[in-house]
Amino acid sequence: GRGELVFGGFADLSFKIYAARPEHAAGEPAAFTLAADREPASSWEWRELRDSRYARADASPYEKKFALDFAAGEAIAVPGVGSSQGAALLFSDLLGDHLLFLGISAVQGDGIGGIVDNLNGSVAYINQSRRLNWGLGAYRIRGLFYEGDFESVFDESAVGGYGLLRYPFSRFRRMEVRYGLEHSDRIDVRGEFAGQRRRAWLALNSVSYVKDNTLWLNTGPIDGERFNISLGAVSDITNGRFDSFLGGIDYRRYFRIKMRTTYAVRGFAYYGGGQRPRRVNLGGSWGLRGYPRFGVVAGSRAILLSQELRFPLMNFVSLGLPIGELRFPGVQGSLFVDVARAWTKETSDLRGVLGSYGFGIRMPLFPPLVLRLDFGWRFLALGRSEGYSPARDFPNKHYVDFFFGFNY
Secondary structure, X not given: OOOOEEEEEEEOOEEEEEEEEEEXXXXXXXXXXXXXXXXXXXHHOOHHHHOOOOOOOXXXXXXXXXXXXXXXXXXXXXXXXXXXXEEEEEEEOOOOOEEEEEEEEEEEEOOOEOOOOOEEEEEEEEEOOOOOEEEEEEEEEEXXXXXXXXXXEEEEEEEEEEEEEEEEOOOOXXXXXXXXXXXXXXXXXXXXXXXXXXXEEEEEEEEEEEEEOOEEEXXXXXXXXXXXXXXXXXXXXXXXXXXXXXXXXEEEEEEEEEOOEEEEEEEEEEEEEOOOOOOEEOEOOOOEOOOOOOOOOEEOEEEEEEEEEEEEEEOOEEEEEOOEEEEEOOEXXXXXXXXXXXXXXXXXXXXXXXXXXXXXXXXXXXXXXXEEEEEEEEEXXXXXXXXXXXXXXXXXXXEXXXXXXXXX
């Protein structure tokens, strides 16, 4: 009732409550001054700055000093076949304005070659100091690869470089553009172009529009929306043709029902064309569940619709042992239905819409290790599938699948 302004403030490493009364002459705007309270106005000053022990350092420009943020390595050995080794390093400065990534891997074995012959490496730098992010990278790849499924297998040696631009429209939306130049020496081993060799300079172009405002639990998103719309083209400069082009959209929406319960929907569509259209694979725990991850549900055209109800089963699991209590993270349950179709120009009339439904459980151990266990049943949702039939290739319609990773 006295026309005071009451507010909270932080001073001397603690929060306090202050009151200010307006003091102004007639016809002038009000100016608030601190009233007598627990602390006078002088307490708002940073007294330590007047102490020579703390104020002796002069201002200096910020120095970019890179430090190692993340390092990972792997080693795989298959007796009688070969082995593979690899390592990845991520460096950044104190403010995270500059990122540097280094990766290297090699494969050797009987009939494959030695470490030097199959050496793969990449280096990338990204500058995030301004709103318009930019980056540069270079790479060298060598080995036996496949595209989407095991129908197209090829041996390739390539070296190239690229530049990228990334512009955020807001905290949740951004545009990404990438341009690269690569020299490729490729021999197709199996597939439509088996026996053909391509030596050419390739121009690689892509543009993507991305949105992501999702809210996450330790098992994956529970609220919000995320999508990625991408277009890309690979031009064969040497032979003057489009080697391949593609367009795709991956849309995901999460309708939150309760604090830790959500209804998740994912839609995916892909189209690839050109002289060598690239294929995608839809099988596996992050796609059409209950079907192999490679070689079955794959093609240069693809559609996928996934629906899943996610809910908590247990907040935590605790075991009382003689040495103490052993506590495990909570468990999340899910009910899901997936349908998908993947085909090529040649098989457009041969494959129907495949599907699966079931229930699963998720247990997060530590990021990004989330244990996933699904129990489900396969079915032919629509049309026919002469190239692949669940009833023919699987005596039992039901399946059990164990995998790990965040929810989509």
